[in-house]
Amino acid sequence: MGTTFLAGPGAPRVLAVSARDGRAAADAAGRLADRLAGDPSLDPDDVALTLVRGRERFAVRHAVTGTTGAELADALRESAARPRREAPVPALVPALVLDLGDGSALPGTPALPQVVEASAVAGSVSPAATVRTAAELYGTASWLAAHGVRPETVVGRGPAAAAAAAAVRGDLSLPDALRAAATGADVPQGTIPQDPEKAVLVVRVGDGADGPGALGLDPLDPASYARLFAALWEHGFDVDCTLGRGGSRVRLPGYPFRRSGSVTAASPAPGLRPLTPHEQRWLFHDLVRSGSAAEHALCATAVLPGTVPGAPDADAALAALLDRHPNLRTVFTRDGGRWFARESRRPVAARLLAPAPGAEPEALVRAAAVDETFAAADVPLVRCVLAPADGGRAVALAVYAPVAGGSSADELLAEWAEFAGTPLRPAAGAGARTA
Numbered sequence: 001m002g003t004t005f006l007a008g009p010g011a012p013r014v015l016a017v018s019a020r021d022g023r024a025a026a027d028a029a030g031r032l033a034d035r036l037a038g039d040p041s042l043d044p045d046d047v048a049l050t051l052v053r054g055r056e057r058f059a060v061r062h063a064v065t066g067t068t069g070a071e072l073a074d075a076l077r078e079s080a081a082r083p084r085r086e087a088p089v090p091a092l093v094p095a096l097v098l099d100l101g102d103g104s105a106l107p108g109t110p111a112l113p114q115v116v117e118a119s120a121v122a123g124s125v126s127p128a129a130t131v132r133t134a135a136e137l138y139g140t141a142s143w144l145a146a147h148g149v150r151p152e153t154v155v156g157r158g159p160a161a162a163a164a165a166a167a168v169r170g171d172l173s174l175p176d177a178l179r180a181a182a183t184g185a186d187v188p189q190g191t192i193p194q195d196p197e198k199a200v201l202v203v204r205v206g207d208g209a210d211g212p213g214a215l216g217l218d219p220l221d222p223a224s225y226a227r228l229f230a231a232l233w234e235h236g237f238d239v240d241c242t243l244g245r246g247g248s249r250v251r252l253p254g255y256p257f258r259r260s261g262s263v264t265a266a267s268p269a270p271g272l273r274p275l276t277p278h279e280q281r282w283l284f285h286d287l288v289r290s291g292s293a294a295e296h297a298l299c300a301t302a303v304l305p306g307t308v309p310g311a312p313d314a315d316a317a318l319a320a321l322l323d324r325h326p327n328l329r330t331v332f333t334r335d336g337g338r339w340f341a342r343e344s345r346r347p348v349a350a351r352l353l354a355p356a357p358g359a360e361p362e363a364l365v366r367a368a369a370v371d372e373t374f375a376a377a378d379v380p381l382v383r384c385v386l387a388p389a390d391g392g393r394a395v396a397l398a399v400y401a402p403v404a405g406g407s408s409a410d411e412l413l414a415e416w417a418e419f420a421g422t423p424l425r426p427a428a429g430a431g432a433r434t435a
Contacts, residue, residue, distance in 0.1 A: 005110075005111040005222055006111075006112075006222050006225060006243050006244065006245065007244070007245050007246075008222070009067075010067055010222075011067070011222040011223075011226075011243075011245075012065040012066060012067050012222060012223050012226035012227075013044040013045065013047075013048050013065065013066060013067065013072065013226065013243070013245070014048060014063060014064070014065050014226050014229050014230050014233070014241040014242075014243060015032065015044070015047060015048055015051060015063065015064055015065075015066075015072050015075075015076065015241070016048075016051055016052065016061065016062070016063040016230070016233045016241040017029050017032060017051060017055075017061070017062050017063075017076075018055070018056075018057055018058040018059070018060060018061040018062070019058050019060050020058050020059065020060065020338070021060055022060050022083060024060070025058075025060040025061065025062055025080075026062075026080040026081075027080075028062075028253070029062045029064075029076045029077070029079055029080035030076070030077060030080045031253040032047075032073075032076055032252065032253060033072075033073040033074075033076035033077045033080070034073075034253075035252060035253055036069040036070070036072055036073040036076070037069070037070065037073040039069075040069060040070075042069055042250065043247065043248075043250075044066070044067075044068070044069055044072055045242070045245045045246065045247035046247040046248050046249070046250045047069075047072075047247075047250065047252065048241055048242045048243075048245065048247060049242050049245075049246065049247035049248065049249065050247075050249045050250050050252055051241070051252070052240060052241050052242050053249065056284070056287050057238055057287065057334075057377075058334070059236075059334055059335075061233055061234045061236070062076070062079045062080065062234070063079075063229070063230035063231070063233040063234050063241065064076050064078075064079050064230065065223070065226040065227060065230050093235065093236040093237070093377070093378070094199040094200055094201035094235060094236075095152045095193050095199070095200050095201070096149070096150070096151040096152055096201055096203065096232075096237065097151050097152065097153055097154070097155060097192050097193070097200055097201070097202045097203070098141060098144070098149070098151040098153075098154045098155070098165075098168070098202075098203050098205065099154075099155050099156070099202050099203065099204045099205065099214075100137045100141065100154065100155065100156035100161040100164050100165050100168075100205050100206070101137075101156065101157070101158075101161050101204065101205055101206040102156075102157045102158045102161060103130065103133055103134070103137075103156065103157065103158030103159060103160030103161035103162070103164075104133075104158075104206065105129055105132075105133050105160075106133065106136055106206065106219060106220065107220065108220050109136055110136060110139070110140055110143075110219040110220060112139055112140060112143040113143070114138075114139040114140070114142035114143045114146070115135070115136050115139030115140060115143070116139070117139065118135040118136070118138045118139035118142070118174060119132065119135045119136065119139065121135065121174055121175060121178065122134070122135035122178050124175075125175060125178040125179055125182060126178070126179070126182040128181070128182050130159050130160040130163075130181045130182065130184075131160075131178050131181050131182045133160040133161075133164075133181075134159075134160040134161070134163045134164040134167075134177065134178055134181040135164075135174075135178060136219070137156070137160065137161055137164035137165075137205060138164040138167050138168060138174060138177070140205060140217075140219045141154060141164065141165075141168045141205070142168070143244075144203075145168075146244075147229075147239060147240040147243065147244055148237070148238060148239035148240040149203065149228075149229075149232065149237070149239055150372070151203070152193055153169065153190055153191065153192065153193060154168045154169050154190055155189055155190035155191065155192060156189060156190065157189055159180070159181045159184045159185075159187075160181050162187040162188070162189045162190075163177040163178065163180045163181035163187050164177065164181070165189065165190050166180070166187045166188060166190070169190060170351065170352065170353060170354060171188065171354075172187070172354055173354035173355060173356065176354065199213070200213060201213060201214070201215065201235060202214040202215070203215050203216075203217060203228065203232075204216050204217065205217050205219060206218070206219065210231070215228055215231050215232070216228075225243060226243065229241050229243060236377075238376055238377070269335045271342050271343075272333065272335055272340035272341070272342050273340060273341050273342065274340060274341075275332070275339055275340065275341055276341075276402070278402050279332070279341060279402040279403070280339075281402075282296050282400075282401060282402045283332055283339065283375055283402065284339075286373065286374070286375035287375050296374070296400060296401045296402070297369075297370045297374060297398050297399070297400060297401065298398065298399050298400075298401050298404055298408065298409035299366055299369055299370050299396055299397070299398040299399075299409055300396070300397055300408075300409035300410045300412070300413040301362045301365060301366050301394065301395065301396045301397075301413075302362075302394075302395055302413060302417070302424050303361070303362065303389050303391075303392050303393070303394050303395075304392050304393050304394075304395055304417060304420075304422045304424065305391070305392045305422060306392060306393065306422055307388070307392075307393065311349065311350065311352060313420065314350035314352065314384065314386060314420065315347060315348075315349050315350050316419070317350075317384075317416050317417075317419035317420040317421075318348055318349075318350050318382075318384050318416065318419075319347060319348070320419040321382075321412065321415055321416050321419060322348065322382070324415065325405065325407060325412070326343065327403050327404075327405045328381065328382045328399060328403060328404075328412075329343045329344050329345070330342070330343060330344075330381055330403040331343075331344045331377075331378050331379065331380065331381060332375075332376075332377060332378070332381075333377055333378050334377050344378070344380070348380045348382060348383075348384075350384040350385070350386060351368060351383065351384070351385045351386070352385075352386050352387070353365065353368060353385060353386065353387035354387075355387070355388050356387070361387050361388065361389035361390075361393075361394035362389070362394045362396070364387050364394065365385040365386060365387050365394045365395060365396035366396045366398075368385040368387075368396070369383045369384075369385045369396040369397070369398035370383075370396075370398050374400040381399060381400040381402075381403045382397070382398070382399045382400075382403075382412075383396075383397070383398045383399075384396070384397050384416060385398075395413065395416075395417070396413075397409060397412055397413040397416055399412060
């Protein structure tokens with residue numbers, strides 16, 4: 001299904017460029033502007049896709065919006081003229097929060113495929129306006145997540161927004177969340193993280209106006225989506241600036257490499273180390289060529305006896321596994337426009353999925369574990385996902401191959417199960433399955 005109102009010829013595009021330093025970034029923006037101005041036949045959708053899928057992400061960033069090549073060329077030149085400072089070390093990129101607002105009814109329905117699907121579920125639950133609004137908010141948030149807007153948490157106030165936020169967080173299944181919206185049942189609103197080491201950036205759905213520490217999104221305005229994605233890119237988030245429009249790769253000006261005035265490269269920040277050849281090979285392949293790390297994810301699944309444990313128990317087992325295998329605490333990060341590795345001491349949370357009627361539990365947890373890329377800055381390189389299964393619970397453990405060391409996904413999953421206090425019970429006729 002297409003994102004109809006974002007794919008129309010009059011809808012703005014987003015062009016996103018980056019470089020290691022401010023001068024190189026300005027050069028990149030200017031050269032791209034010249035390319036657009038010099039070839040009116042160049043399709044902005046093709047340019048946007050090439051920039052997203054074919055380029056490494058650096059620290060200094062420009063992002064512009066426009067509907068035609070000429071508009072985008074002018075915007076790039078204006079952006080190149082404005083000084084850009086290097087983004088903070090990715091560990092200090094703001095914590096992203098999605099705020100679904102107070103549940104006020106939207107004046108229309110966003111023409112997004114995820115909204116259509118959620119609205120169909122809502123129709124089978126209740127005709128109440130709060131249910132319809134909850135479905136629209138859930139669908140909008142799902143579309144954002146599918147295009148790289150992955151917040152640390154989602155919050156909402158009022159029956160519709162709180163229920164939608166609970167479904168997006170995975171606290172409730174969508175049908176249960178919609179029933180809660182219909183009855184006005186008490187649903188946790190979600191909380192904004194309080195981390196003294198990181199700022200917080202809030203994306204407010206339903207309000208197109210930006211404010212201090214906040215970006216607005218009007219779900220009915222295509223230009224608002226473009227502005228939001230451009231702003232998130234410049235804040236250091238690797239969002240999909242094609243907005244799902246599609247396109248084909250085209251030849252664009254190359255990266256403006258510059259000689260350094262010093263023979264010796266600047267030392268990385270404390271706590272960072274150079275990538276190993278193995279890490280460098282697969283990370284750069286996934287960043288530049290495929291745009292996904294699923295093919296280099298090791299994943300094992302199994303069915304365990306008993307009910308799905310509470311989040312604290314699942315998280316404790318995962319923490320014990322990481323203590324046994326410190327290499328699994330590795331994350332990739334950027335500093336000075338270059339990629340490094342570091343050990344993260346932040347807890348990694350297991351993900352607990354709500355029941356999904358008709359879905360095969362092992363397939364469900366596997367998809368949740370590997371569908372999101374590992375090739376991004378400061379994301380955990382190991383994931384554990386659980387969901388209810390007939391007579392037990394399905395569990396998937398995925399790890400990015402470059403940091404797995406000598407352990408297989410099967411072995412790591414067996415160790416997690418040991419720490420969780422439950423022996424593995426393979427699916428009928430099989431051992432733990434590895435992707």
